[in-house]
Amino acid sequence: xxxxxxxxxxxxxxxxxxxxxxxxxxxxxxxxxxxxxxxxxxxxxxxxxxxxxxxxxxxxxxxxxxxxxxxxxxxxxxxxxxxxxxxxxxxxxxxxxxxxxxxxxxxxxxxxxxxxxxxxxxxxxxxx
Numbered sequence: 001x002x003x004x005x006x007x008x009x010x011x012x013x014x015x016x017x018x019x020x021x022x023x024x025x026x027x028x029x030x031x032x033x034x035x036x037x038x039x040x041x042x043x044x045x046x047x048x049x050x051x052x053x054x055x056x057x058x059x060x061x062x063x064x065x066x067x068x069x070x071x072x073x074x075x076x077x078x079x080x081x082x083x084x085x086x087x088x089x090x091x092x093x094x095x096x097x098x099x100x101x102x103x104x105x106x107x108x109x110x111x112x113x114x115x116x117x118x119x120x121x122x123x124x125x126x127x128x
Contacts, residue, residue, distance in 0.1 A: 003076040009085055010063040010109075012092040016040070019055070019066075022088045026074055027051055046072045060124055063094065079110060086112045094123060 011019075016032070023029040027044025029051075035041040038057040043050055049072030057064045068081070075081040078095035085093045094109045097120060112118040 003071050004078065005071045006067065006069045007073060007075060007078050007081050008065060008067045008095065009078055009082045010059065010065055010094040011085060011089065012063050012094075014064060014066075014085070014089045014091045016055075018089050022085075023053060026084075027053070027068075029053060044068075044073075046070075046074060048072075079112075082110065082112045083118075086114055090114050094121070 020029075020031040023042065023044055024031070027046055029042050029044035032040035032042040032053065032055055035054075040055040040057075042053040042055075044053055045051060049070060051073055052069040054067045054069065055064055056067075059065045066081075066085075068075075073081070075084065082093040082095040085091075091114065093112045095112075097108050097110050107122050107124070109121055109123045110118065111121045111123075
């Protein structure tokens with residue numbers, strides 16, 4: 001399975017305390033610290049590698065961006081992190097359809113819902 005060089009997902013209304021607990025468990029990360037307006041930074045560890053973490057609240061339609069700037073994570077792809085985030089945080093999560101390449105449609109995303117529904121959507125024009 002392909003492993004992405006970094007991972008980014010978008011969380012709808014995730015609780016910061018629950019997010020910190022999850023990242024602490026999975027990445028041995030200390031709680032995220034304020035890093036400017038609506039930004040939180042932290043650092044986790046996986047397989048002896050450092051995993052920089054950035055959370056930016058309110059990036060689009062009330063979603064927060066969670067970016068793990070490392071290939072050394074327990075999740076090989078964005079969708080793997082998105083599916084676990086839905087289970088652990090109980091909120092809707094969106095991510096890219098796959099590894100982005102020039103020429104790809106930038107508004108096509110994968111939506112994962114707590115109800116178990118998942119599939120491709122147009123975002124921000126999805127109206128969902």
